[in-house]
Amino acid sequence: MTTATWTTEPPVRRGPGSFLAVRDLTVEFTTEDGVVRAVDGLSFDLEKGTTLGIVGESGSGKSVTSLSILGLHDPSTTTITGEIWLEDQELVSADRAVMERLRGNRVAMVFQDPLTALSPYHTVGRQIAETYRRHKGGSKREARERAIEMLKRVGIPQPHLRVDDYPHHFSGGMRQRAMIAMALVCDPDLLIADEPTTALDVTVQAQILDLLKELQQQTGMAVILITHDLGVVANTASEVLVMYAGRAVERGTVREVLREPRHPYTWGLLGSMPSLRSPVDVPLRPVRGTPPSLLAPPPGCPFHPRCDYVDVAGRELCTRERPVLTPETGHADACHLAPEDKRRLAPERRTDRKERA
Amino acid sequence: MSEPLLELSGLTKHFPVMGGFLIKRRVGSVHAVDDVDLTIAPGETVGLVGESGCGKSTTGRLVARLLEPDRGTIRFEGRDITHASRRELKPIRSQIQMIFQDPYSSLNPRHTVGSIIRGPMEINGIEPPGGREKRVRELLETVGLNPEHYNRYPHEFSGGQRQRIGIARALALQPKLIVADEPVSALDVSIQAQVINLLQHLQREFGIAFLFIAHDLAVVRHFSHRVAVMYLGRIVEVGDRTSIYERPRHPYTHALLSAVPEIDAEPGRERIRLSGDLPSPVDPPSGCRFRTRCWKATDKCAQETPPLVRLDGNAEGHLVACHHPMDPPKPAEPPAEGAGADGSAGAPLEGSLAPGGAAENRSG
Numbered sequence: 241m242t243t244a245t246w247t248t249e250p251p252v253r254r255g256p257g258s259f260l261a262v263r264d265l266t267v268e269f270t271t272e273d274g275v276v277r278a279v280d281g282l283s284f285d286l287e288k289g290t291t292l293g294i295v296g297e298s299g300s301g302k303s304v305t306s307l308s309i310l311g312l313h314d315p316s317t318t319t320i321t322g323e324i325w326l327e328d329q330e331l332v333s334a335d336r337a338v339m340e341r342l343r344g345n346r347v348a349m350v351f352q353d354p355l356t357a358l359s360p361y362h363t364v365g366r367q368i369a370e371t372y373r374r375h376k377g378g379s380k381r382e383a384r385e386r387a388i389e390m391l392k393r394v395g396i397p398q399p400h401l402r403v404d405d406y407p408h409h410f411s412g413g414m415r416q417r418a419m420i421a422m423a424l425v426c427d428p429d430l431l432i433a434d435e436p437t438t439a440l441d442v443t444v445q446a447q448i449l450d451l452l453k454e455l456q457q458q459t460g461m462a463v464i465l466i467t468h469d470l471g472v473v474a475n476t477a478s479e480v481l482v483m484y485a486g487r488a489v490e491r492g493t494v495r496e497v498l499r500e501p502r503h504p505y506t507w508g509l510l511g512s513m514p515s516l517r518s519p520v521d522v523p524l525r526p527v528r529g530t531p532p533s534l535l536a537p538p539p540g541c542p543f544h545p546r547c548d549y550v551d552v553a554g555r556e557l558c559t560r561e562r563p564v565l566t567p568e569t570g571h572a573d574a575c576h577l578a579p580e581d582k583r584r585l586a587p588e589r590r591t592d593r594k595e596r597a
Numbered sequence: 598m599s600e601p602l603l604e605l606s607g608l609t610k611h612f613p614v615m616g617g618f619l620i621k622r623r624v625g626s627v628h629a630v631d632d633v634d635l636t637i638a639p640g641e642t643v644g645l646v647g648e649s650g651c652g653k654s655t656t657g658r659l660v661a662r663l664l665e666p667d668r669g670t671i672r673f674e675g676r677d678i679t680h681a682s683r684r685e686l687k688p689i690r691s692q693i694q695m696i697f698q699d700p701y702s703s704l705n706p707r708h709t710v711g712s713i714i715r716g717p718m719e720i721n722g723i724e725p726p727g728g729r730e731k732r733v734r735e736l737l738e739t740v741g742l743n744p745e746h747y748n749r750y751p752h753e754f755s756g757g758q759r760q761r762i763g764i765a766r767a768l769a770l771q772p773k774l775i776v777a778d779e780p781v782s783a784l785d786v787s788i789q790a791q792v793i794n795l796l797q798h799l800q801r802e803f804g805i806a807f808l809f810i811a812h813d814l815a816v817v818r819h820f821s822h823r824v825a826v827m828y829l830g831r832i833v834e835v836g837d838r839t840s841i842y843e844r845p846r847h848p849y850t851h852a853l854l855s856a857v858p859e860i861d862a863e864p865g866r867e868r869i870r871l872s873g874d875l876p877s878p879v880d881p882p883s884g885c886r887f888r889t890r891c892w893k894a895t896d897k898c899a900q901e902t903p904p905l906v907r908l909d910g911n912a913e914g915h916l917v918a919c920h921h922p923m924d925p926p927k928p929a930e931p932p933a934e935g936a937g938a939d940g941s942a943g944a945p946l947e948g949s950l951a952p953g954g955a956a957e958n959r960s961g
Contacts, residue, residue: 442814471859475859509786509787511790516857526791
């Protein structure tokens with residue numbers, strides 16, 4: 241089931257071979273208080289037709305990663321280093337004209353809040369048609385037909401009538417459908433969905449996730465799904481990347497990461513979420529403390545101030561040396577714990593919620 | 598069963614919709630809460646779930662008497678507070694406290710943490726032994742904050758810490774009931790769990806009853822003794838936690854549960870996808886309000902509003918408002934187990950379990 245691979249070989253001129261390859265991406269913002277390193281040395285690969293779930297809490301750098309793939313950052317305050325390869329095209333060094341041709345065309349994005357992402361002054365149909373005309377040309381009539389077709393594809397009833405509605409006429413779920421229609425109007429190869437269902441109710445969330453899956457099967461696009469909800473990832477993604485303080489702390493297939501998590505932070509995330517079947521009288525096992533400030537991240541492993549296993553792995557090591565994501569391919573994690581400790585400690589944490597039932 | 602702490606009966610709140618040019622007049626009303634019956638026992642946690650716009654927050658605000666109901670009654674400790682005046686409410690306000698969803702907008706940015714938590718004591722003229730400041734420091738410690746932070750301002754705290762401040766403020770008057778309106782949904786996953794654990798700890802230690810309003814079904818299950826499911830202003834199913842999550846009977850409850858994305862979903866879990874969105878509460882569907890999205894709906898559903906009643910084979914207190922309820926999952930061993938509160942009117946009722954979903958057998 242896994243088609244994506246991770247390699248750290250330096251990319252040759254024609255790119256590293258996979259459809260999307262991010263290599264050692266670092267994003268820094270200059271703020272009044274100092275330099276914030278929002279993403280720190282992130283690498284991953286993504287193949288067509290697969291979905292990568294990026295999971296993390298607010299401030300973990302998951303949204304910044306996606307914005308830098310699209311080149312949607314303020315160049316005056318942002319420094320980006322590293323490489324982002326979309327097939328043969330390098331995006332970090334690409335100029336504005338290139339990025340403008342790419343955005344909405346080969347790479348599209350669905351945002352969390354459709355009400356703020358859609359313009360309230362233009363009809364839904366016009367907003368979808370505009371993207372199409374901008375990239376593919378064609379007459380207004382053709383673009384309108386295309387907009388109606390797209391609305392139909394995303395399951396909006398009576399698309400030929402709704403095409404002339406304004407976003408405020410739509411309900412939350414329908415707006416998100418309209419956003420997806422807009423994102424997919426040019427048949428992108430890569431869709432980035434940043435918390436696409438967080439603002440929606442569960443029943444509508446299920447509809448939208450099904451829709452995304454269905455459209456992916458039809459078009460074979462690659463999807464990056466950014467979310468804080470591991471349940472959403474378990475249901476939609478094929479691979480997962482867990483981020484903490486701008487770094488990848490664990491990655492692998494959904495099965496590997498959710499069934500045999502290796503990083504203490506992933507354990508904490510899983511222990512924090514009540515499920516519909518977990519025993520109810522057992523307290524949850526949250527991660528203690530709060531995420532670190534990225535202005536002055538902790539030395540060594542950024543997770544060590546909140547980690548329960550610092551003494552198992554060696555306090556000296558955790559506070560001084562930054563763990564790297566190993567191994568280079570497959571299921572990997574960035575933690576100083578010895579592999580046998582991870583095996584010993586992880587299942588204990590995962591199952592005791594059930595055993596005590 | 599002991600005397601309920603809070604008793605809602607036939608609670609109704611409609612908000613006017615104004616229209617017209619220059620001269621505003623009422624053109625309709627939002628049926629936010631319609632004919633809601635609910636009781637909360639002392640020390641009990643009742644979860645209220647439903648999609649946005651189903652009226653769960655309005656219910657919470659009615660209970661805290663931040664809104665005045667149009668019809669129905671609210672009884673708190675046997676006293677009718679439905680239309681109580683400000684003065685009559687004053688002693689009761691200290692018994693019912695609220696925790697809000699947004700920890701950023703629910704704390705005054707110009708007040709220190711100390712004065713925020715002290716506020717309720719000052720308003721109610723309460724002078725705890727050892728002074729208010731000492732009590733505030735104790736409260737800060739109870740909710741897991743550093744008492745030294747007494748003089749800090751809310752902006753110096755993170756979202757999770759602010760929510761703890763809100764909780765400390767709610768605890769300041771030693772309330773009997775806390776209405777918690779989505780207390781964790783604005784927080785990160787790991788922080789969410791910390792706050793849930795804290796609330797659960799407080800609930801056990803001080804025996805506070807909670808009306809826990811949330812849209813996250815897993816969180817509600819974790820926290821609540823009993824759960825009420827709301828749809829478009831009405832309660833469609835209510836019962837103890839086990840009944841609602843293991844043996845739901847209303848199609849809407851089934852749909853909600855099957856829509857929750859689960860990490861370790863059991864294989865073969867039923868998968869119901871509702872089409873469309875919540876209808877407008879301005880002009881709710883006739884009869885059963887869920888019928889427009891329900892796959893079992895018939896003509897009867899459009900004509901008659903299903904009453905909230907106990908069905909055959911349900912545990913005591915497990916009420917469903919549906920003309921065509923779903924079959925319970927294990928017809929072989931129907932009610933009894935899990936229904937610890939059984940005894941009198943309960944027990945297996947005569948009449949077989951209704952076949953094929955067209956259940957009509959009910960016990961009043």
